[in-house]
Amino acid sequence: PWDRLPAGAHRLEGGPTGGGVKPDSCTPLSCGVKTAALTLAIEVSNPSAAHEGSGPGVTVGRVGSDHIEVLGVEMLRSKRRHDDDLMPAIERLWSQLASAGLIGDKREIDRVAVSVGPGGFTGLRVAVVAGKMIAEVTGALCVGVPSACVVARRAGSDLPTPFGVALASKKESSVVMVFDGPTQVVRLSEPGGAHEYGHVIEADTLEALGVRGLIADRFLPESMRTRCSELGIRIDEPVFDPVACLEASAAFKEVAPIELVPMYGREPEAVRKWRELHG
Structure with a gap:
């Protein structure tokens, strides 16, 4: 389904933290959302490639087939790969939204959208594992969004x-x-x-x-x-925006957490070396 996106989609008013996407048309393969669904979106695919004002970060919003409402955005406080601020950022965002009365129990999450690559090997694995874990705990479904589609939206x-x-x-x-x-x-x-x-x-x-x-x-x-x-x-230059991941997620199929996997541009170096060493 990676090449089946709604043609003619356009931005709604509100900008990166208050807008959305309204597809003019959807195919059965590309339109994964039928009713408004509370969605957590994770964009940490290319932390070392992001420039000032661009990802990594997370966002929560309500995603429907004809509108997206962004409830809040939290950027990671460090872009260094060895500093894992992903789960703390999600917790900070959830606490802010709960304090504002916008959301309640974490089990309200319907979907977890993850920017799945191509990108950094470690960043992708961390994001996918976190997305799977959150979905398993909350009973949510997962949505894998190609990182190129996230970038293209900006x-x-x-x-x-x-x-x-x-x-x-x-x-x-x-x-x-x-x-x-x-x-x-x-x-x-x-x-x-x-x-x-x-x-x-x-x-x-x-x-x-x-x-x-x-x-x-x-x-x-x-x-x-x-x-x-x-x-x-x-x-x-690319812009890695978690809200763009949220927007793009409306066009992709929901899958069980076990089916969410990273998209690597080529065979991972660790896998290649293991194969060379062990046949």
């Missing part, structure tokens, strides 16, 4: 389309998912190793994507930056 209005979101850069390659707009993923023929989370792209295969803009963090390989300059492809 694309600049003047960014040329189609544009790509490049994540999980390593050595000379990045994982790129292509969008026709902030809510619409484009499925293209394989220019270089296509997967459900995007294409593994290097400088010499970038042109085949046909993008006019690229959202990429500071880890984008220099060879790809040079190629973008040669092709006239504009590069913007």
Whole structure:
């Protein structure tokens, strides 16, 4: 379902902490919410790639098929990977909302949406495990949201389309998912190793994507930056916004906690080394 997002969705008034998304249409595969559901959304997928004013963080809101109401947002107090502020941030947010009378018992949570990658190996695992645990305890369902879809929702209005979101850069390659707009993923023929989370792209295969803009963090390989300059492809910084994760979650299927898994851009290094050592 990763490429089945509602076409023509638009932002409602209110901005990053008070707005929402109203899909003009949904397919059965892409529209996971039928009635307003209290949702906790977690965006900690790329903590080392986030810049000032951008994730990681969590938010709680009510998600329906035609409107999203954001109740509150709490950003993590440290972006360093070894400082785990995720669960404390969730507790701080819940306490604030409970004090304001906006929510009550934690078992009211219907859905836990997690930005599942591609991204940092540790950050993704922490987020997915936390999401699973919370869902198991509260009886909620889980929603896995590709991190590229989270980033795409905060694309600049003047960014040329189609544009790509490049994540999980390593050595000379990045994982790129292509969008026709902030809510619409484009499925293209394989220019270089296509997967459900995007294409593994290097400088010499970038042109085949046909993008006019690229959202990429500071880890984008220099060879790809040079190629973008040669092709006239504009590069913007990504915004990792937990509210964007909440918004995007309306388009994806709810699954049992056991089915929530990270999306890695390539085989994890630890797995590769283990296989090499032990066959």
